[in-house]
Amino acid sequence: MRSVGIVGIGHTKFGKSRVSYTDMACEAALQALKDAGVTPLPGHGIDQVLLATMGASMINHQSGAASAIVDTLNLRPAMAETVENGPASGASAIKLGYSMIASGLADTVLVIGAEMMRKVSGWEGTDFVATMLHPEAEYPYGMTLPALAGMFTRLIMGKYGLTSKDLALLSVKNHSNAMHNPCAHIRMVPDLEAITADEDIETVNPLVADPLRLYDVCPVSDGAAAVLLCAMDVADRFEKKAIRVAGIGQATDTHAVAEREVPTDLLAVRMAAQRAYEMSGLLPTDIDVAELHDAFLILEIVESEEVGFFKRGEGHLALREGKTQIGGEIPINTSGGLKAKGHPLGATGVSQTVEIVRQLRGEAEGRQVEGARNGLVVNFGGFGNNVVALILSKDA
Amino acid sequence: MRETMSETMPAADAKCAAPPMYAFRCEACGEIHYPRHYVCKTCGSQDFDEVVLDGACLLETWTRVFNLPEGYMKPSLCFGMVRFPNGLVVAGQLDVEEPRIGMELQTSVGVIKEGIGQDNYGFIFIENNMKE
Ligand SMILES: [Zn+2]
Numbered sequence: 162m163r164s165v166g167i168v169g170i171g172h173t174k175f176g177k178s179r180v181s182y183t184d185m186a187c188e189a190a191l192q193a194l195k196d197a198g199v200t201p202l203p204g205h206g207i208d209q210v211l212l213a214t215m216g217a218s219m220i221n222h223q224s225g226a227a228s229a230i231v232d233t234l235n236l237r238p239a240m241a242e243t244v245e246n247g248p249a250s251g252a253s254a255i256k257l258g259y260s261m262i263a264s265g266l267a268d269t270v271l272v273i274g275a276e277m278m279r280k281v282s283g284w285e286g287t288d289f290v291a292t293m294l295h296p297e298a299e300y301p302y303g304m305t306l307p308a309l310a311g312m313f314t315r316l317i318m319g320k321y322g323l324t325s326k327d328l329a330l331l332s333v334k335n336h337s338n339a340m341h342n343p344c345a346h347i348r349m350v351p352d353l354e355a356i357t358a359d360e361d362i363e364t365v366n367p368l369v370a371d372p373l374r375l376y377d378v379c380p381v382s383d384g385a386a387a388v389l390l391c392a393m394d395v396a397d398r399f400e401k402k403a404i405r406v407a408g409i410g411q412a413t414d415t416h417a418v419a420e421r422e423v424p425t426d427l428l429a430v431r432m433a434a435q436r437a438y439e440m441s442g443l444l445p446t447d448i449d450v451a452e453l454h455d456a457f458l459i460l461e462i463v464e465s466e467e468v469g470f471f472k473r474g475e476g477h478l479a480l481r482e483g484k485t486q487i488g489g490e491i492p493i494n495t496s497g498g499l500k501a502k503g504h505p506l507g508a509t510g511v512s513q514t515v516e517i518v519r520q521l522r523g524e525a526e527g528r529q530v531e532g533a534r535n536g537l538v539v540n541f542g543g544f545g546n547n548v549v550a551l552i553l554s555k556d557a
Numbered sequence: 558m559r560e561t562m563s564e565t566m567p568a569a570d571a572k573c574a575a576p577p578m579y580a581f582r583c584e585a586c587g588e589i590h591y592p593r594h595y596v597c598k599t600c601g602s603q604d605f606d607e608v609v610l611d612g613a614c615l616l617e618t619w620t621r622v623f624n625l626p627e628g629y630m631k632p633s634l635c636f637g638m639v640r641f642p643n644g645l646v647v648a649g650q651l652d653v654e655e656p657r658i659g660m661e662l663q664t665s666v667g668v669i670k671e672g673i674g675q676d677n678y679g680f681i682f683i684e685n686n687m688k689e
Contacts, residue, residue, distance in 0.1 A: 283624065284624075284625065284626055284627045285627055287624055287625065287626040287627070288626035288627040288628070291626050295592060297592050297593070298591070298592040298647070298648060299648060301669055301670055301677045301679060302636065302648070302649060302650055302669045302670070302679055302680075303622075303625055303626060303628075303629045303634050303636075303650070303669065303670060304622075304636055304648065305622060305624070305625070305626060307620075307622055307624065308620055308622045308636050311620030311621075311622065311636075312618040312619060312620045312636065312637070312638055312648075313618075315618045315619065315620065315658070316617070316618045319618075319658060367623070368621070368623060369622070369623060369624060370620045370621070370622045370623070371619075371620050371621040371622075372620075373620075417591075417592055417648070418638075418648070419638045419646045419647055419648040420590075420591070420592070420646065424617065424618070424638070424646070
């Protein structure tokens with residue numbers, strides 16, 4: 162099987178987009194091509210384009226959107242597909258691109274993740290995201306992702322002693338990291354006292370899904386990110402030194418969250434990470450930096466345990482001790498995470514990968530983890546029913 | 558074959574038009590599933606009996622959500638996950654003033670979303686007034 166690397170990255174400013182869906186996706190794609198030193202002219206050498214999106218059809222009324230993007234970029238006759246795996250679409254598309262190159266079907270694959278959710282009203286957007294819940298046991302009840310996250314958070318609080326204050330502390334950490342990421346949606350650090358003080362809390366930091374408050378959940382963002390994958394045996398065609406995709410793991414769990422044997426476990430996260438570690442030959446202790454899927458802050462804590470950084474029930478203790486901040490034992494979400502960088506669903510896995518590439522290249526200005534050699538991405542679909550983990554490595 | 562799973566009375570009363578809710582018991586090994594699966598998670602059999610899911614249950618966790626999707630004309634809705642005596646854990650709407658983990662609830666079936674022409678029915682867990 163051929164080795165696969167990343168030779169180009171692109172990332173739009175997340176937030177409220179003022180351009181069209183196609184324009185936004187093309188902006189990230191062109192940045193990735195430019196970063197790799199590729200000019201999109203005839204003979205460009207891009208064999209395949211994969212577009213990761215959850216809502217281009219539903220929200221933007223663009224089906225088969227990858228075809229439109231290939232044409233707009235004049236990358237014809239490159240092969241093209243749109244990949245949809247909920248909020249894990251991005252890492253799924255990277256996995257599929259990897260498979261194509263590893264199998265010999267392609268030498269180069271441009272993966273673009275793009276989502277434009279701010280086109281519709283808040284309640285339409287909430288309904289759109291909720292369509293990933295179980296179609297009989299969850300969705301018709303009016304349940305949403307925040308509802309599942311609220312119930313999950315309450316269980317974790319009861320079992321392990323995590324508090325609302327821990328989530329606020331985590332919010333401050335990720336927002337502080339985002340201050341150094343020019344692409345982040347929200348570049349403002351909340352005041353820990355203000356978002357935890359009893360007095361006036363319902364105004365400053367209102368409940369979203371009890372016990373989760375505004376500063377415990379990610380914003381709704383538009384945005385696009387792109388990576389150019391290539392076979393390591395052709396990597397010298399490109400300007401940037403390739404960052405190798407060392408491990409990929411994926412696992413599914415019950416679609417209905419209530420059906421899980423241990424309701425406080427994120428089994429698919431654990432299994433996806435285990436598989437990625439096995440493929441890469443690395444251990445959790447070898448990882449220098451991680452982007453974990455913190456659509457709800459509780460997820461960063463529990464994922465940090467499930468991927469083996471900390472013992473079960475001790476993720477919030479590690480946070481309190483500063484182990485997950487930049488300069489700590491294992492910095493998590495240096496980009497600001499989904500919480501502050503933003504979470505344009507289909508773009509997220511690609512965006513997380515872009516951050517790890519920046520870290521391993523030493524290009525994460527203002528938030529660099531010194532000497533980072535191996536990085537982990539966890540991209541979480543549904544409420545953990547489909548999770549993709551990627552491990553990237555910088556070769557000597 | 559249908560049978561009721563609990564000895565308590567269904568809390569239907571005013572909602573007597575509501576259809577019953579079913580769990581799915583594997584005919585081969587007895588494993589009970591909710592929601593419906595085509596293949597038993599324990600033995601792989603594809604034959605299931607429907608069993609009515611009703612009666613008393615315990616509240617495992619809950620939330621109140623303030624941003625509801627399109628189609629729910631309410632400022633907030635309460636949801637919970639409950640455990641039935643047979644071990645099955647199920648999520649539904651919660652109609653309880655002050656939810657507490659571990660409290661005993663009663664299962665009812667009611668309109669969980671109003672629809673044009675046809676309403677959606679599902680679990681609404683309520684306080685167990687029959688307890689004392
Ligand atoms: Zn069975």
